[in-house]
Amino acid sequence: MNSLAIKSVKYLVGLVFVGVFLWALLWTVVGLIQEPPKETAEHAIHKHPKELSLASDGPLGKFDRQQLQRGFVVYKEVCSQCHSLSLVSFRNLKDLGYTDPEVKKIAKDWAMKQPVFDEKGGTWGERPNVPSDRFPKVYYAGTGTPPDLSLITKARHDGAAYVYSLLTGYDEKPSAEAVKKFPEFAKTPEGMHFNPYFANLNIAMPPPLTQDGQVTYSDGTRATKAQMAEDVAAFLTWTAEPTLETRRMVGFVVLGFLLFATILAYGAYRVVWANVKH
Structure with missing residues (x-):
C-alpha cells in the first residue's frame, strides 16, 4: 500500500x-x-448569598480592626465549642489590635488546652496554651465533624457572604409555592435544620446565633444576630488571608515600579534612536 x-x-x-x-x-x-x-428542589429553593459589604472589600479595602475583634468574640463565645481554627496562632491576634498581655491571657484562659504526650508514662496530657501555639483542635462529640473555620471563606463560594447568609438564614422558610411543588420540604427531617443557603437545604448544625445580645461587645456595639453574623464573617475573612493588606500594598508597589520602568524604557528608546534616520 x-x-x-x-x-x-x-x-x-x-x-x-x-x-x-x-x-x-x-x-x-x-x-x-x-x-x-427536571427542576430539582435544590435549584428551586436554594438561595444565592445575600449581599455583604465589608471594609476589606475592593482593591483598596482594609480590615476594620474593631469589627475583627468583635468577630473574634463571636467565634470564641459561640463557634469555638464545635469548630476548630487550627491554622491560626494566638499571637496572630496582635494583628487585630490586642496587646501582648491580652494575647497571653486569651491563650491561657482558652477552654481547649494543648495536648502533650508523656513519653515516659506513655500517656497523653494537657498544658496551658501560650501565644506561639495554634488554636487547639476541637474534638466534637456529636455526629459528623464540623469543618475547621480557618479557611472557610476561601473554601466556600461567595466567602464571607456565604457565612453571613448561612448564619442568618435559619429563620427563612421555603415559600408555599415551593412546598407545593416539592412537598418533601414541608417537613424538615429529624435532627436537621432548614437553611436555604446551605447546599442541600438541610443542615445538621443548629442555629448558632439564637438571639440578640448573645455576646457582649466591649465597644458598645449592639450585638444583634445580623451584626454578630457580619462580624464573625469579617473575622473569618481575616483568618483565611491575614496578609491581605500587605499583599495589596506590595501589588500596588510592583505596578508602580513597572509603570515607572516602562516610562523610563520609552524615554531611553527616544533618546537612543532620536538621530537615527529610517
Whole structure:
C-alpha cells in the first residue's frame, strides 16, 4: 500500500470519528430540547448569598480592626465549642489590635488546652496554651465533624457572604409555592435544620446565633444576630488571608515600579534612536 492510500485511510478514519461525535452531540442537544432536565428542589429553593459589604472589600479595602475583634468574640463565645481554627496562632491576634498581655491571657484562659504526650508514662496530657501555639483542635462529640473555620471563606463560594447568609438564614422558610411543588420540604427531617443557603437545604448544625445580645461587645456595639453574623464573617475573612493588606500594598508597589520602568524604557528608546534616520 502506497503512502497516498495510507493517508486516505487515516483521513477516512478521522472523518468517521468526527461524524460519530457530531451525531452524538446533535442527538444530545435534541434530547435536551425535547425533554429538558427536571427542576430539582435544590435549584428551586436554594438561595444565592445575600449581599455583604465589608471594609476589606475592593482593591483598596482594609480590615476594620474593631469589627475583627468583635468577630473574634463571636467565634470564641459561640463557634469555638464545635469548630476548630487550627491554622491560626494566638499571637496572630496582635494583628487585630490586642496587646501582648491580652494575647497571653486569651491563650491561657482558652477552654481547649494543648495536648502533650508523656513519653515516659506513655500517656497523653494537657498544658496551658501560650501565644506561639495554634488554636487547639476541637474534638466534637456529636455526629459528623464540623469543618475547621480557618479557611472557610476561601473554601466556600461567595466567602464571607456565604457565612453571613448561612448564619442568618435559619429563620427563612421555603415559600408555599415551593412546598407545593416539592412537598418533601414541608417537613424538615429529624435532627436537621432548614437553611436555604446551605447546599442541600438541610443542615445538621443548629442555629448558632439564637438571639440578640448573645455576646457582649466591649465597644458598645449592639450585638444583634445580623451584626454578630457580619462580624464573625469579617473575622473569618481575616483568618483565611491575614496578609491581605500587605499583599495589596506590595501589588500596588510592583505596578508602580513597572509603570515607572516602562516610562523610563520609552524615554531611553527616544533618546537612543532620536538621530537615527529610517
